[in-house]
Every structure is written in structure tokens, then in C-alpha cells.
Amino acid sequence: MRGGRSALLVAPTGAGKTLAGFLPSLTALAERPPSAERSGLHTLYISPLKALAVDIARNLDAPVAEMGLGIQVETRTGDTPSHKRTRQIARPPDILLTTPEQLALLIAHREAADLFANLSCVVLDELHALVTSKRGDLLALALARLHRLSPGLTAIGLSATVREPDELRRYLVPQAPNPPPSGGEGDPRMESREGSTAPSEGISVAPLPVAPRPPSPGREGESRPAMAELVVVKGGAAPDLRMLDTGLTLPLAGHTAWQAMPAIYDLIGQHRTVLVFVNTRLQAEYTFQELWRINEENYPIALHHGSLDATQRRRVEAAMAAGQLRAIVCTATLDLGIDWGDVDLVVNIGAPKGASRIMQRIGRANHRMDEPSKAYLVPANRFEMLECQAALDAVEAAAQDTPDARLGAPDVLAQHVLGMACADAFDPVMLYEEITSAAPYATLSWEDFEAVVDYVATGGYALRAYERFAKILRGPDGLWRVRDARIAQQYRMNVGTIVESAKVKVRLARGVRGKPGAILPKGGRVLGEIEEDFADTLTPGDTFLFAGEVLRFEGLAEDEALATRAGPGTDPAIPSYAGAKFPISTFLADRVRALIADPFEWDRLPKQVADYLVQQRSRSILPGARDLLVETFPRAGRFYLTAFPFEGRLAHQTLGMLLTRRLERARMRPLGFAANDYGIAIWLNRDVGERIGRETDFLEGLFAEDMLGDDLEAWLDESAMMKRTFRQCAVIAGLIERRYPGQAKTGRQVTMSTDLVYDVLRKHQPDHLLLRAARQDAATGLLDVKRLGMMLRRIQGRIIHKALDRVSPLSVSVMLEIGRERVYGEGADEILAEAEAQLLEEALA
Amino acid sequence: MKKRWLERVRPPFPKTEDAVLALGQRLEKTTKAPGLTLAGETLALDLCGGLWLAAHRTLIVSDLHLEKGSAFAARSGQFLPPYDTRETLACLHEAVVRLDPACVVALGDSFHDARGPERMEPGDRAMVAALQDGRDWVWIAGNHDHAVSEGVGGRYAETLLLGGLTLRHEPTPDAPEGEIAGHLHPCGKVAxxxxxxxxxxxxxxxxxxxxxxxxxxxxxxxVRNPVFEPLFPAGFTAHLLGDGRVFAIGKAMLSKD
Structure with missing residues (x-):
């Protein structure tokens, strides 16, 4: 790294990689002659978490001050006061620590070229976590700009162990640019190079320096992509990881792990500080409540998840850092990050979902290389025992299943292009070359780039209605400029890729003594926030679990949901509110299928799981590792079809939607379906098993790959998930404005719903950039279409049908999901009809 | 006419991902168009959101807000898809072809702002003219668009009396029986x-x-917003536009936002 070569540093948690990332900079700055003029910003550090940047600054300050290095270290986050921000641009520190969003704002600044001209090093922390999201796309584009502004820049990526380090190595350095089209009329290159420096608003437009492509290590053939060096720090002590076996028989479904609570409580008693990870906020709420119910020793046990009030979360974090807590029940909010005090045990409740995810979590215990991290996996049902075993095997083999590299999102690119116009006039050909030097956008075609520029300028509509309102304009010199300061201001308000769903505060209301049912509207404290979508579905009297208590929803007042504490012993009636639900990784799913298929492996499983598989084999069939088992059976006057693709909940929900459509068309009268991580169950009015037996190719046709064609398109058109995805793309690309927390709600007659925009756009211009962006997201995001496609290809010719006269052991697991989730086969009209019927009853009464 | 009600397959604003599923479970559709009387006049509530007065062969539609998309672009640089005018006119066209009214009344806020007609695309302008061809067309004045009739055909009125009915844009608190108004964009929520x-x-x-x-x-x-309360002191029934038909829902079954 001292040689100025970019590098990826891969090391397990606790290896001190963050400090290592700064070493070259600290050495260079320390060796600077004391008399030397400060030459501006030397090193930039980017972290996914604001808190992490602040924490690192604190950790750097001490050694820098102790050694009298005279190096200035500062942070720049959303909390930095504006006078300091202004000063940081005029007189930058040696080292600046910030986030991807703040970097995007910095490179869009008018002074960006000066600010970064002498930047010699950029350090990207927790790179593995950043690159899998749109934030990673935004950062990649900013990095491409930095490489251009400061040729010879060294990029250092810090990462936990990943499956494909080469993807991160490419991410760090400029890729060979795509050639834009040349020759012919209207060649943008010719056009744009003619005009030289047309001043705009008093600022001279000098072409940006083109970064020379540094020769990449080991680049012999022209086709080899450029990559940063790779430095791997081997892991220290192997983790001490076990599955918690309470000896109790686990249920076939459910995720609460209630049987394990006393055992987990004992573990808390035996350790200094325990991190209890769960997969959803609902599980966090439940676990927290259960642990306190049996907390006879009154251990300080805290709760931490994304819906809780921020000040409450900060309090928990501070208490933990101070060593005042014995346990924290948390969701993925604590996956990354800060060196949290003295954690000596990690407990992961529920399915691990991914091998890399679980390793990251285990790493949160014992931040020291030489001691093993200690962790327990706690399965909540028998299927999760299989998944836990697969994860144990994967950790033992140090196998990784981090996701594939992303294809850069068009909506993020649109945001970036507007930002670049805010920084300075841009030449489209040079900007295109710069953008395609960023790994996620390396394959972007010139046509797609032009479509993005067109979108930024006038919305990208076939109907050229907005030409005269254009946000960016192309001058006679061929350069694009932002229209006015107002547009630049709009850009600054909209920067970033994290689109929070609208939330409402939950406030504790007080009941009026002696008047049951009456409440005092204000005065109680705010417990946190719930998604507006969830609040929408509540009716007064509904009980739900929140902030560690069972609450009774009393109604909405202005922007707040009012709730009272439900009486003791009340069970929450409303099952869940939206929270992160990760599907099982492809890799773990493969291992689970292989475990099931190979009876010689069963010895290693807990006996109750092995027994369960034996029962399944005797009553039905156990599918091979690559097969799809489909079972049909009658039950209580209905007919059921179950299938076990093991592709995760999201892909199964999409599959369920598409299969019910097809069964509807085949006149089998499906009524609804339920899905979990392992399989789906569909219930019908007609005997689907008989039909499969009678028509030889019925089943193959049902699962044929072409369901991802028209059926998918038709469903996507009206899918609420698709609308949500579209909304996120529209916000990122600046089509609609962000709603900020605390911003007054203007009433819905003014804030038009994005759904209306979606409906109109897909009807009149289905190939619009933002619809393409939304479909690209749907492929890997909420709908997991890509994974469904892989599964449909895998099972061709390998579908095994078993007609049964009753439910099999395997099918019971997914049947138990019925009723736990919303029933999908229930249209809006059914709900309206039921409400209407109540009016009739009133009239007749 | 009744048969046509059933044939209408495309709901104006499909809202749910599940609408198409589990049709087997879907309840029998009513074959009767929901009708009710107001001041002695019979009104049919059309699934498109219009009101059909068969006795007068008159179709009433409210708050078209034509050129809302371009108004956003002109005012705040938000480039919403510029197809809203076309879409609204297409829905109106569908209703006009189906019902063949002698008179169409646009109950105010027909344009999103007073300069809307200027920004309208020639094709959309031609579509308005085609809709008006051979029938009486009345633009009622709204609060967004006073006096819009210039250049968009039809005639212009502050209020219109039709049989026992008074048609105006904004509902008035102490109106005599038989007032039909728009302006508030009512929506009902059932949870x-x-x-x-x-x-x-x-x-x-x-x-x-x-x-x-x-x-x-x-x-x-x-509709549970307080602004509706003084207008309906004795309560109300909301008729919600479903996917397949209009549903009458009592006030007690409607949730607040």
C-alpha cells in the first residue's frame, strides 16, 4: 500500500483492519516536513454508518495526539454544523471521515475539483456491506469521480471475508472505459470537443483531467479487468460455535423459540455481556418480553431495533459501551459496526439465513484475534435445525455466501448525473467514460447512458412535454449545465439511496380513570415509530407487540398512533409489522437439500430431525438434492398442493402468486396460498392431484419457466410490492420528493400517491427508465424473480409428484404457516363486500 | 345497460395485488347498478366515478384536474409522467361511449390550474373536442380553474340547476336538499x-x-376528516369504487387515516 497501489484488505472482525487502512496515510503525513505547506485533503475515509465514522475519529485522535503527529482529523456527517462544513471546504483537514451520502454531496460541490485535487488515499470501510446495495452504486460513481479528479489516487477497501474478493478488487480501481459510439452524424464526441470554454455563471469550464488508468497487477491479456491488490489476514482462533439443544422436541413451524428462553436466560447468567440476534423486529419484541418474564435476577437486558425511538437506541448503545448491560436483544441494526464493549457470547435465534451473515454476527463477540468467538445457534423449529446444521458445516469449512456483484441501478445513476451537472458543466462522452470505469456500471451502453441524461433533463418521456422546463441544458459547446440554483438545491435535498418508508410515531396515551375506553389524547411518551402501511391496517382495539409491550391501538391523532398498555396476559392480535426478513441464501438452501437427500448425513442431525426425515421417507418421498417434490392431498373438504423448492420466502411468495394465477386459468379454483423459506402450500376447490395424475404434462406445464413471461408481467403490473419498489426508484431518481421525518403531513388530497403515477406510466410508457429500474430491483429484491428463475431451470424434468391421502410430515411444516400470514387470495372487493354486509345488517336490525 | 355494467373489466384504479387471485372465493357480483334518489331524481353511481342521470341523459364528473402533471413541471420541476390528461380523457371517453349522454357536466377543477388549457397537447385538445361533439358540455367553475371555457369548447357556469338538483363545485354548509358537489376528493378506507x-x-x-x-x-x-362533519351532521353512507362494482359502506365501518 505504501507503493501507492490500491488494495483490498480482507480480515476477520477484531483484526484491527480499520487502523491498518489508515497506516499508509499516517506514515505519509508524519513524514511530511514540519515546514511543508498543507496541501489540502490527504485522506478520505468512508463508512456505512455515521456512528462508525465518529467512533473511528475518536480512536484516531488519541494516537495522533499522543505521538504529536500534528495531523488534523475531522468528521463530516449530517450533524456537522454548517459553518464547519463551509470551513472544511475552504481549509480541509488532512483526514476527513464521512459517509457515502456526504461524499456524493462533496463531489457535486462547485469546489470539488480543488478540494480533491491532492487527495492521495481513500479508505472504504465495511466494503462488503456497502457493495450489495444501491449505496454501493452511489459510492462506486463517487469513487470514479475521485479517481478522475485525483489521478494516482490509492483506494483501500476494508472487508470481512467474502466469497468473491475479485469483485471488490475491481470495484476499487477504474475499469477499462466503454468506447462511446464514434463516427456518423451527431457524433457526440466531435460535437462536444469543438466548443472549448464557454463560461457559465462566471465559472470557467475546464475539461476535467482524465485519470490515467493505472496498470493493474498481473494484467497480461487485454481482457483481464483491472483489480486492486489483495491482502488477506488469516483468521485468528476458530469460532466456538454450537447449536443449542435443549433436549425438547421442537415444533414444525414457528419462529419464536419459546422453548429455548430458559436456556438462553441461563447463558446470560453465565456470561458478561450477551448479544441476542434475531431476524425480525417482531421476534426481537417477543424475545425481549419473554426474557424479562423469567428475569428473576433482574439482569439489565435491553432491546435494540430500527423502529425504536433514536434516543432510546442511543441510550442502549451507551449503556452497552459502558458495560452496564448483561444482554441486548437486537436485529440486524447491530450487525455492523462499532466495537461494542465486552461481548463474550453471541446467541442467534432462528434460522441463520446465510453463512456469511452468521459469521459476521459471531464476530461481534470478543473483538480479539487470539481468542475464539463464542456463539450459539438457536433453532426455533425442526427445519431451522437443518438450517443451523448447514450453517455449522459452512462455518467449519469457512465457506462464504455473500451475494453477487450488483449491476448498477439506473435510478442511482440519474441522481449522480444531476449531481455532476451541479458540480460543473459536463461533457457527455467524458462523463460516460468516467461512469463506465466504475465496476457496477462497466457494462452500461451509450444508449442507456443517453436515456439517463434525457431522463434527468426532461423526464425521459416519449411525449416531449417538458422540454421548456428542462433541469439540465446542453449549450452550443456541447456541455450540459444545470438550469439554475433551485435545481441544484433540489439535488442536495434528495441525495442518497436510502428511502425510508413513511412512519408514524407511537405515543402512549393515558386512560381516563373510571371511564374504560376513554383516553386522554396527549401527554404520554413516544415509544418509537411504526410503518405507515402497518398503521393503516390497524383498527381501534387491535393489540400488537411494540417496544417490548403489548399495546392496544386507540386511534390516530394527527400524525401519531395512540396506544395504551394492554392488560396483562393479552395476546397480540395483529401478527406482525413489516420488518427485515432475509430469505435463506442459495448456498445454505443447497446444503439443506443435500442434508435431506443423504441419509448417511442424518447421524449428525439432532435425533428428532432425523426421526422426522425417516417418517417423511416412509409416508411419502424424500426428494434428491436437485429435485422438486410436489405433494397433493385432500383435507377437510379442500385439496392441497405443496411444493418444496427451498428458495426462500420471497421467491416462494412470487411463485405462489404465479402458480395460483395458472391454476385459476386451468379452472382448478385455487383459494389461497401460504409460503415459508422452504416451501409453499396452495389450497383449491378442485382435486389437483387427480388432474396431475390424469394429464401427464400438467405438472411440468404448471412449473414451466414461461411463467416468468406474461404471467409475471401481468402480476407485476398490479403488485403492491412492485409499486413500493417503483416508489423507491422514483424518490432516488428525483421524480418525486422525499418526505422528511418531522415534515408536516399536508393531507392526502395534496400529496398524490405514487401508485397513481405508476398506473399511468406503465400504461402509457411501459419501457420508461424508472419502470426498467423497478423491474431490475424486483429481480433481486422483494420479489426475488432471479432466484425463482434459477429454480425453475433447475427442476425441469426433475419434478416428483406424490399423491397422498393425507398430509405428509414435510407438508405439515408449511401448512402451519396458513393463518400466520395474510391470506393472499383475498381481493379488495371481498373486504369491501364484507364491510357492506355489515351495513345491511345494521339496516335490518 | 345493465349488461354493460358487468362487461366493464378494467377498473379505473386497480389498487391491490390480490384482486385477480382466488376468484373462486369472490362473492357474486350484484347485477343491479346501485341507484339512489336525491331530491326526487334517480342517480346511478357509475364505477368510473361519474354520476349518471338517466332521466336527463346527463353524465356528471368532478375534479378532472387535467394538466396536473404539467402544472408540477412548470411550478416545481417535478417531471411526473405527462400522460395524466390523456388517461383521464380516455376514462371519460369510455363512459361517454357507453352511456351516450346528451349532456356532460364537469363539476369544477376540470383543469389543475388556470393555465392548464394553454399547456394541453394538441392531441388531447382534439380529444376534448371529439367528446363534446354532438352534445351539450358544461364546465362548472372550480377553485383551481375559474373560467376555463376559452379555447376548450363547451359552455361555462357557476352553478347549474337540473330538475331538483343544484350542481356546484364546492359544497355549501346550509345548502337546500339536492346539492351535488365535488371539491373534497372523498376517499373511504376499510381496514x-x-x-x-x-x-x-x-x-x-x-x-x-x-x-x-x-x-x-x-x-x-x-371521509372521516373533520371537514365532512358539518356537511353531514346526521352521518352518511360512502359508496366506494371497488374493482368490480360500487360498495355501500356505513360510516361506522370506515377508518380514519
Missing amino acids: MRGRAVRRRCFVTDGRRMIMPAFGAYAGGLN
Whole structure:
């Protein structure tokens, strides 16, 4: 790294990689002659978490001050006061620590070229976590700009162990640019190079320096992509990881792990500080409540998840850092990050979902290389025992299943292009070359780039209605400029890729003594926030679990949901509110299928799981590792079809939607379906098993790959998930404005719903950039279409049908999901009809 | 006519991912167009969001908000898809072809702003002219668009009397029986078993009626909002536009936002 070569540093948690990332900079700055003029910003550090940047600054300050290095270290986050921000641009520190969003704002600044001209090093922390999201796309584009502004820049990526380090190595350095089209009329290159420096608003437009492509290590053939060096720090002590076996028989479904609570409580008693990870906020709420119910020793046990009030979360974090807590029940909010005090045990409740995810979590215990991290996996049902075993095997083999590299999102690119116009006039050909030097956008075609520029300028509509309102304009010199300061201001308000769903505060209301049912509207404290979508579905009297208590929803007042504490012993009636639900990784799913298929492996499983598989084999069939088992059976006057693709909940929900459509068309009268991580169950009015037996190719046709064609398109058109995805793309690309927390709600007659925009756009211009962006997201995001496609290809010719006269052991697991989730086969009209019927009853009464 | 009601397959604003599923479970559709009387006049509530007065062969639509998309672009640089005018006119066209009214009344806020007609695309302008061809067309003045009739055909009125009915844009608190107004964009929400459905709706207490907004980009105001209370002191029934038909929902079953 001292040689100025970019590098990826891969090391397990606790290896001190963050400090290592700064070493070259600290050495260079320390060796600077004391008399030397400060030459501006030397090193930039980017972290996914604001808190992490602040924490690192604190950790750097001490050694820098102790050694009298005279190096200035500062942070720049959303909390930095504006006078300091202004000063940081005029007189930058040696080292600046910030986030991807703040970097995007910095490179869009008018002074960006000066600010970064002498930047010699950029350090990207927790790179593995950043690159899998749109934030990673935004950062990649900013990095491409930095490489251009400061040729010879060294990029250092810090990462936990990943499956494909080469993807991160490419991410760090400029890729060979795509050639834009040349020759012919209207060649943008010719056009744009003619005009030289047309001043705009008093600022001279000098072409940006083109970064020379540094020769990449080991680049012999022209086709080899450029990559940063790779430095791997081997892991220290192997983790001490076990599955918690309470000896109790686990249920076939459910995720609460209630049987394990006393055992987990004992573990808390035996350790200094325990991190209890769960997969959803609902599980966090439940676990927290259960642990306190049996907390006879009154251990300080805290709760931490994304819906809780921020000040409450900060309090928990501070208490933990101070060593005042014995346990924290948390969701993925604590996956990354800060060196949290003295954690000596990690407990992961529920399915691990991914091998890399679980390793990251285990790493949160014992931040020291030489001691093993200690962790327990706690399965909540028998299927999760299989998944836990697969994860144990994967950790033992140090196998990784981090996701594939992303294809850069068009909506993020649109945001970036507007930002670049805010920084300075841009030449489209040079900007295109710069953008395609960023790994996620390396394959972007010139046509797609032009479509993005067109979108930024006038919305990208076939109907050229907005030409005269254009946000960016192309001058006679061929350069694009932002229209006015107002547009630049709009850009600054909209920067970033994290689109929070609208939330409402939950406030504790007080009941009026002696008047049951009456409440005092204000005065109680705010417990946190719930998604507006969830609040929408509540009716007064509904009980739900929140902030560690069972609450009774009393109604909405202005922007707040009012709730009272439900009486003791009340069970929450409303099952869940939206929270992160990760599907099982492809890799773990493969291992689970292989475990099931190979009876010689069963010895290693807990006996109750092995027994369960034996029962399944005797009553039905156990599918091979690559097969799809489909079972049909009658039950209580209905007919059921179950299938076990093991592709995760999201892909199964999409599959369920598409299969019910097809069964509807085949006149089998499906009524609804339920899905979990392992399989789906569909219930019908007609005997689907008989039909499969009678028509030889019925089943193959049902699962044929072409369901991802028209059926998918038709469903996507009206899918609420698709609308949500579209909304996120529209916000990122600046089509609609962000709603900020605390911003007054203007009433819905003014804030038009994005759904209306979606409906109109897909009807009149289905190939619009933002619809393409939304479909690209749907492929890997909420709908997991890509994974469904892989599964449909895998099972061709390998579908095994078993007609049964009753439910099999395997099918019971997914049947138990019925009723736990919303029933999908229930249209809006059914709900309206039921409400209407109540009016009739009133009239007749 | 009744048969045509059933043939209408494309709902104006499909809202739910599940609408198409589990049709086997779907309840029998009523074959009767929901009708009611107001000041002695018989009104049919059309699924498109319009009101059909068969005795007068008159179709009333409210709050078209034409050129709302371009108004956003002109005012704030938000480039919403510029197809809202076309979409609204297409829905109106469908209703006009089906019902063949002798008169169409646009109940105010027909354009999103006073300069809307200037920004309208020639093709959309031609579509308005085609709709007006051979029938009486009345633009009622709204609060967004006073006097819009110039250059867009039809005639212009502050209020219109039709039989026992008074048609005006903004509902008046002490109106005599038989007022039909728009302006408020009523929407009703039904929440049940962890699901919520929010739809545009007609609101009536048998004395007056407030119509849903017809425009593709027109948002909605929940009927439980306090502004509706003085207008309906004795309560109301909301008629929500479903996917397949219009549903009459009592006030007690409607949720707040």
C-alpha cells in the first residue's frame, strides 16, 4: 500500500483492519516536513454508518495526539454544523471521515475539483456491506469521480471475508472505459470537443483531467479487468460455535423459540455481556418480553431495533459501551459496526439465513484475534435445525455466501448525473467514460447512458412535454449545465439511496380513570415509530407487540398512533409489522437439500430431525438434492398442493402468486396460498392431484419457466410490492420528493400517491427508465424473480409428484404457516363486500 | 345497460395485488347498478366515478384536474409522467361511449390550474373536442380553474340547476336538499384483519352528495376528516369504487387515516 497501489484488505472482525487502512496515510503525513505547506485533503475515509465514522475519529485522535503527529482529523456527517462544513471546504483537514451520502454531496460541490485535487488515499470501510446495495452504486460513481479528479489516487477497501474478493478488487480501481459510439452524424464526441470554454455563471469550464488508468497487477491479456491488490489476514482462533439443544422436541413451524428462553436466560447468567440476534423486529419484541418474564435476577437486558425511538437506541448503545448491560436483544441494526464493549457470547435465534451473515454476527463477540468467538445457534423449529446444521458445516469449512456483484441501478445513476451537472458543466462522452470505469456500471451502453441524461433533463418521456422546463441544458459547446440554483438545491435535498418508508410515531396515551375506553389524547411518551402501511391496517382495539409491550391501538391523532398498555396476559392480535426478513441464501438452501437427500448425513442431525426425515421417507418421498417434490392431498373438504423448492420466502411468495394465477386459468379454483423459506402450500376447490395424475404434462406445464413471461408481467403490473419498489426508484431518481421525518403531513388530497403515477406510466410508457429500474430491483429484491428463475431451470424434468391421502410430515411444516400470514387470495372487493354486509345488517336490525 | 355494467373489466384504479387471485372465493357480483334518489331524481353511481342521470341523459364528473402533471413541471420541476390528461380523457371517453349522454357536466377543477388549457397537447385538445361533439358540455367553475371555457369548447357556469338538483363545485354548509358537489376528493378506507383498502367514493346522506375526483392524478381526502362533519351532521353512507362494482359502506365501518 505504501507503493501507492490500491488494495483490498480482507480480515476477520477484531483484526484491527480499520487502523491498518489508515497506516499508509499516517506514515505519509508524519513524514511530511514540519515546514511543508498543507496541501489540502490527504485522506478520505468512508463508512456505512455515521456512528462508525465518529467512533473511528475518536480512536484516531488519541494516537495522533499522543505521538504529536500534528495531523488534523475531522468528521463530516449530517450533524456537522454548517459553518464547519463551509470551513472544511475552504481549509480541509488532512483526514476527513464521512459517509457515502456526504461524499456524493462533496463531489457535486462547485469546489470539488480543488478540494480533491491532492487527495492521495481513500479508505472504504465495511466494503462488503456497502457493495450489495444501491449505496454501493452511489459510492462506486463517487469513487470514479475521485479517481478522475485525483489521478494516482490509492483506494483501500476494508472487508470481512467474502466469497468473491475479485469483485471488490475491481470495484476499487477504474475499469477499462466503454468506447462511446464514434463516427456518423451527431457524433457526440466531435460535437462536444469543438466548443472549448464557454463560461457559465462566471465559472470557467475546464475539461476535467482524465485519470490515467493505472496498470493493474498481473494484467497480461487485454481482457483481464483491472483489480486492486489483495491482502488477506488469516483468521485468528476458530469460532466456538454450537447449536443449542435443549433436549425438547421442537415444533414444525414457528419462529419464536419459546422453548429455548430458559436456556438462553441461563447463558446470560453465565456470561458478561450477551448479544441476542434475531431476524425480525417482531421476534426481537417477543424475545425481549419473554426474557424479562423469567428475569428473576433482574439482569439489565435491553432491546435494540430500527423502529425504536433514536434516543432510546442511543441510550442502549451507551449503556452497552459502558458495560452496564448483561444482554441486548437486537436485529440486524447491530450487525455492523462499532466495537461494542465486552461481548463474550453471541446467541442467534432462528434460522441463520446465510453463512456469511452468521459469521459476521459471531464476530461481534470478543473483538480479539487470539481468542475464539463464542456463539450459539438457536433453532426455533425442526427445519431451522437443518438450517443451523448447514450453517455449522459452512462455518467449519469457512465457506462464504455473500451475494453477487450488483449491476448498477439506473435510478442511482440519474441522481449522480444531476449531481455532476451541479458540480460543473459536463461533457457527455467524458462523463460516460468516467461512469463506465466504475465496476457496477462497466457494462452500461451509450444508449442507456443517453436515456439517463434525457431522463434527468426532461423526464425521459416519449411525449416531449417538458422540454421548456428542462433541469439540465446542453449549450452550443456541447456541455450540459444545470438550469439554475433551485435545481441544484433540489439535488442536495434528495441525495442518497436510502428511502425510508413513511412512519408514524407511537405515543402512549393515558386512560381516563373510571371511564374504560376513554383516553386522554396527549401527554404520554413516544415509544418509537411504526410503518405507515402497518398503521393503516390497524383498527381501534387491535393489540400488537411494540417496544417490548403489548399495546392496544386507540386511534390516530394527527400524525401519531395512540396506544395504551394492554392488560396483562393479552395476546397480540395483529401478527406482525413489516420488518427485515432475509430469505435463506442459495448456498445454505443447497446444503439443506443435500442434508435431506443423504441419509448417511442424518447421524449428525439432532435425533428428532432425523426421526422426522425417516417418517417423511416412509409416508411419502424424500426428494434428491436437485429435485422438486410436489405433494397433493385432500383435507377437510379442500385439496392441497405443496411444493418444496427451498428458495426462500420471497421467491416462494412470487411463485405462489404465479402458480395460483395458472391454476385459476386451468379452472382448478385455487383459494389461497401460504409460503415459508422452504416451501409453499396452495389450497383449491378442485382435486389437483387427480388432474396431475390424469394429464401427464400438467405438472411440468404448471412449473414451466414461461411463467416468468406474461404471467409475471401481468402480476407485476398490479403488485403492491412492485409499486413500493417503483416508489423507491422514483424518490432516488428525483421524480418525486422525499418526505422528511418531522415534515408536516399536508393531507392526502395534496400529496398524490405514487401508485397513481405508476398506473399511468406503465400504461402509457411501459419501457420508461424508472419502470426498467423497478423491474431490475424486483429481480433481486422483494420479489426475488432471479432466484425463482434459477429454480425453475433447475427442476425441469426433475419434478416428483406424490399423491397422498393425507398430509405428509414435510407438508405439515408449511401448512402451519396458513393463518400466520395474510391470506393472499383475498381481493379488495371481498373486504369491501364484507364491510357492506355489515351495513345491511345494521339496516335490518 | 345493465349488461354493460358487468362487461366493464378494467377498473379505473386497480389498487391491490390480490384482486385477480382466488376468484373462486369472490362473492357474486350484484347485477343491479346501485341507484339512489336525491331530491326526487334517480342517480346511478357509475364505477368510473361519474354520476349518471338517466332521466336527463346527463353524465356528471368532478375534479378532472387535467394538466396536473404539467402544472408540477412548470411550478416545481417535478417531471411526473405527462400522460395524466390523456388517461383521464380516455376514462371519460369510455363512459361517454357507453352511456351516450346528451349532456356532460364537469363539476369544477376540470383543469389543475388556470393555465392548464394553454399547456394541453394538441392531441388531447382534439380529444376534448371529439367528446363534446354532438352534445351539450358544461364546465362548472372550480377553485383551481375559474373560467376555463376559452379555447376548450363547451359552455361555462357557476352553478347549474337540473330538475331538483343544484350542481356546484364546492359544497355549501346550509345548502337546500339536492346539492351535488365535488371539491373534497372523498376517499373511504376499510381496514379488516390486517388489510386495508382505500378507494375513491361518493358520499351522501340522502339530502346531498359529494362526488369522487375523476382525474388520474387527483389524490383523495379521507371521509372521516373533520371537514365532512358539518356537511353531514346526521352521518352518511360512502359508496366506494371497488374493482368490480360500487360498495355501500356505513360510516361506522370506515377508518380514519
